Amino acid sequence: MAQINKPDEYFTTFLWTGDGASTRSITGVGLQADMMWSKIRNVGHQHNLVDTVRGVNQRLLSSNDSGAEDTTGTQGYFNSLDSDGFSLTYGGAGGYNTNRSGEPYVGWFWKANGSGSSNTDGSITSTVSTNTTSGFSIVSYTGTGSNATVGHGLSSAPKMIIVKDRSAAKNWTVYHIGVGNDKDILLDVTNAENTSTAWNNTTPTSSVFSIGTLGNVNTSSNNYIAYCFAEKKGFSKFGSYTGNGSTDGTFIYTGFKPAFVIFKKTSATANWSVRDNKRDSFNAGDTNLFANLSDAESSSNDVDFLSNGIKLRNAGNNWNSSGATYIYMCFAESPLVGTNNIPTTAR
DSSP states (O other): OOOOOOOOGGGEEEEEOHHHHHOEEEOEEEEEEEEEEEEEESSOOOEEEETTTSTTTTOOOOOTTTOOOOOOOOEEEEEEEEEEEEEEESSTTTTTTTTTTTTEEEEEEEOOOOOOOEEOSBBOOOOEEEEEETTTEEEEOOOOOOHHHEEEESSSSSSEEEEEEEOOOOOEEEEEEETTTEEEEESSSSSOOOOOSSTTTTTOSSEEEEEOOOOOHHHHOEEEEEEOOOOOOEEEEEEEEEOOOOOSSOOESSSSSEEEEEEESSSSSSEEEEEEEETTOOEEEEEEEETTTOOOOOEEEEEESSSEEEEESSSSTOOTTTTOHHHHHHHHEESOOOOOOOBOOOO
């Protein structure tokens, strides 16, 4: 399998500070993104997810909320994802989503392939924007209420799929290789893994993922969005580990220097902890946002990003309780050794 040597061509984290302008174009992200996940950092306010398949303008979903797609834009919204950045509209006083003056923001950006095209691999015809090099696709489909398959456009089986009902207030529902095809886990709450019919007890293949009759993923006539991730050498890793409850914590081998990671405890309740290499540029990193919470950024519980993986440095419940089981998704800053044979180093 070929290795990705420049991960930031496919995923990156970008920071900006609001200036209070009613409209604004921001550059310097470094790629043409097709999915953007953002959060104001020091104020308790929602996460925002937009993508080019649903359309960016006033098409917000929030990972910490089960609500349907928000098209009101009352708190500010994003207008477009551009060749090296994005454009936004500020919602005025109290509009925390995008550009409140003096406030710090973080955005996580993934590259797919534009607005997408029709895919007939599954029993449901989907619209798919796919980057087979990085193993990422954005999939839009309409539920049938009956067991079905959905084409994802990737050349290999996804190891993680995040699904949201756009039409109704339903939980964000996650398939993860570390949880299995007979369970799901919910992104917007703290719940442990749960026995579920979401995936029709069927592991995704290189062309489709299966959905059962659970309303979160397959209510008749409702519109859905799915973010699908296959594992790629030097770029992404999805797996599980057991915590040891120690300051000399569990080591997670990824084969690359991490840029971004989300942890979730699956054996009991816990938050979805989000870390990245821009908010914490040196070890030990302790800056937390939680995907399931609107809370402001907090500082606690050290994590090291090393040249070949992640070293946990604290017994925090959200990533390293003794004997607990966790899943993670991780994307690279740089591979362990690239084609120039120059090894990477820890941050």
